[in-house]
Amino acid sequence: MRAALRKLFSRKTIGKDAVSGLVLGIEAVPDGLAAGLLAGINPLAGLYAYLFGMVGATFLTSSTFMAVQATGAMALIVSDSDLQSRADPDRALYTLAIMTGIVMIVAGLLGGGRLVRFVPTAVMTGFITAVGVNIILGQLSNFTGFASEGANRLTKLFDLLVHIPQWSLASVAVGLMVIGLIYLFRWTPVGSLGLVVAVVLGSGLAVLANVWLDAPVVLLNDIVDVPRGLPAPVLPNVEDVLFLLVPAFSLAFIGVVQGAAVSGSLPTPDGKPANTSRDFIGQGAGNLASGIFQGMPVGGSMSGSTLIVAGGARTRLAFIFAGAVMALIILFASDLVSYIAMPALAGLLIVIGIGAIKPSRIYSVVKSGPLPTTIMGVTFGLTLLIPLQYAVLVGVGLGIILFVGQQSNRVRVRQVHVLDGGRMRETQPPTTVAGDSVVILQPYGSLFFASAPIFEHQLPEVTPESQNSVVIIRLRGTDQIGLSLIEVLRRYANDLRAAGSSLKLVISEKLVFDQVQVSGLADELGAGNVYRSTEWIGETVRRAYADALAQQQDR
Numbered sequence: 001m002r003a004a005l006r007k008l009f010s011r012k013t014i015g016k017d018a019v020s021g022l023v024l025g026i027e028a029v030p031d032g033l034a035a036g037l038l039a040g041i042n043p044l045a046g047l048y049a050y051l052f053g054m055v056g057a058t059f060l061t062s063s064t065f066m067a068v069q070a071t072g073a074m075a076l077i078v079s080d081s082d083l084q085s086r087a088d089p090d091r092a093l094y095t096l097a098i099m100t101g102i103v104m105i106v107a108g109l110l111g112g113g114r115l116v117r118f119v120p121t122a123v124m125t126g127f128i129t130a131v132g133v134n135i136i137l138g139q140l141s142n143f144t145g146f147a148s149e150g151a152n153r154l155t156k157l158f159d160l161l162v163h164i165p166q167w168s169l170a171s172v173a174v175g176l177m178v179i180g181l182i183y184l185f186r187w188t189p190v191g192s193l194g195l196v197v198a199v200v201l202g203s204g205l206a207v208l209a210n211v212w213l214d215a216p217v218v219l220l221n222d223i224v225d226v227p228r229g230l231p232a233p234v235l236p237n238v239e240d241v242l243f244l245l246v247p248a249f250s251l252a253f254i255g256v257v258q259g260a261a262v263s264g265s266l267p268t269p270d271g272k273p274a275n276t277s278r279d280f281i282g283q284g285a286g287n288l289a290s291g292i293f294q295g296m297p298v299g300g301s302m303s304g305s306t307l308i309v310a311g312g313a314r315t316r317l318a319f320i321f322a323g324a325v326m327a328l329i330i331l332f333a334s335d336l337v338s339y340i341a342m343p344a345l346a347g348l349l350i351v352i353g354i355g356a357i358k359p360s361r362i363y364s365v366v367k368s369g370p371l372p373t374t375i376m377g378v379t380f381g382l383t384l385l386i387p388l389q390y391a392v393l394v395g396v397g398l399g400i401i402l403f404v405g406q407q408s409n410r411v412r413v414r415q416v417h418v419l420d421g422g423r424m425r426e427t428q429p430p431t432t433v434a435g436d437s438v439v440i441l442q443p444y445g446s447l448f449f450a451s452a453p454i455f456e457h458q459l460p461e462v463t464p465e466s467q468n469s470v471v472i473i474r475l476r477g478t479d480q481i482g483l484s485l486i487e488v489l490r491r492y493a494n495d496l497r498a499a500g501s502s503l504k505l506v507i508s509e510k511l512v513f514d515q516v517q518v519s520g521l522a523d524e525l526g527a528g529n530v531y532r533s534t535e536w537i538g539e540t541v542r543r544a545y546a547d548a549l550a551q552q553q554d555r
Contacts, residue, residue, distance in 0.1 A: 014317065017313055017317045017318040020322075022322075023193060024319075029326060032050035032069070034348050035049065035296070036070070038135060041078065041296060044227075045294060046296055047295075049295030049296045050070060051293075051323055052293040054323055055289065055320065056068070056287075058320060060281055061281075061283070062263065070298050070299075072131055073254050074258075076388045077247055077297075077387075078296055081247040088237060091234065092237060095237045096244045096248060097296055099241065099244055100248045100284075101289075101291060103248050103251075103252040105281050105288075106284075107256070108280030109281065113260065113275065113276025119257055120399050121364075123375060124395075126365075126379030127391070129376075134384065135349055135352060137153040138349075140346075142342045142346035143171065144172055145171030152384075153384070170216075171342075174344055175343040177347070182347070183351070199345065203219070203340045203341040203344045206343065217343060218343070220341075226337055234291075252284075253396065258301075258302070259279045260276045260279070261300075261302065263276065279300065283299050372402070382394050383395075411446070411451045412444045414429065414442045415439060424538055429441055429458070433463070433466040433469050435467045436469060438470045443474075452487075459488075459492055462498075468501065469552075470552065471503050472505075473504070473506070478509060502526070504529045504544050505525065505530045506531045513530070516530060517530075
């Protein structure tokens, strides 16, 4: 323990941690307010989420430099969760963050980080691209100063375009200024702090417009009172639990996927891959802290994590410095924070939305084939049209379908030829089982229920001419088979028996051998037609081949 503390507070690293924490803490203030604005809630909930979510997860994630903050995708799910329909929307938000944290921690303890492997790139590309578009569409009202109406973001866009003359030119000017400055500062030494400088300058222009030009631009203090102090802890509302179950699980799923992407892109002090399940637990702890202290749900943030690494951080202490900077700003500069302009935050979010759209990823999915392209397109369309918490669940379902389809299509059947001297070679299997022949077949791939029809289709056809033949199916490396595959083998054995031929099985795994015995298939094939492989590769299949030749001679 003492060694860990000495390493954490080492003179060699504490300076760099302090500098990187200062940069992240300052940048997180407008980012946090923007996240709350994107979620359609009190912007302060986004600010508190950045502070307490980040600090709460600091020492519990596997990834040393993972910044746990509110993200665009999670904010949009919150926006679509209809919290305004609850009796106390603010408390429902805090309850949602706490529930998300509980789901994440339980899933992490159960090894839920492994779920990331089952999320296809096509699904995530379609989802993240649509999230980027949704971020842009969701901020157009704040950007233009016109409160558009509609059932979803697309209908609101149409309403916005119809009422162009009612846009606030001053609001548009502030938003465009912020966007332009953000892109300009990327090419200057200002770097990441350019986001803060752009929002400050844009907000300054908004204040001048309000004073001198009598052109009202909405400021933060116009929509919420910015308190001088840190939030008090709150308890969740039990009455909202059932209503928030689906959003909580959707947020947890997005958290683990985004967290895995973040941890995979970050360096680790020991050079070993991060433990995604432990990252899941850390994000869950961040959500608990965020919800208890009046914040919104949080997850692994790519922008915050990249910023802390680029700032030269050496240990987790950098996040504590960042939290301290944010706390000081909230305590002593709340009056200045209250003058941040909503169009300035909207411009910042639009830049973030544009950055989420990756043409190169879209192109790579399109190049991979029509099925992934279709899955990506469907996920993209649904994410635009239906609430995000349901779009996430649909995306998971599409991912499962795509995974099952890919695995079933990978089944291949090859014919094995036993040569003189015991050597074996593989070729394409024949289309039919010839008479007086011994055919050895080796399937490759996952032989589960969805692949059973593919496997059956690739078996050589049994015809009336397939007399006095033996087919040997070698199930080597197959961990288990389901009832669907057993039925395929049973039908094939019956077809061979009807043609005066027989089927033999060579099985390497005990579980598969037991399944064949328990299902009654072994009895149907007859004594001596089911072989259990030994540790010597090829020995059992050669013995089955020799038995088949002897069986033909005895007929």
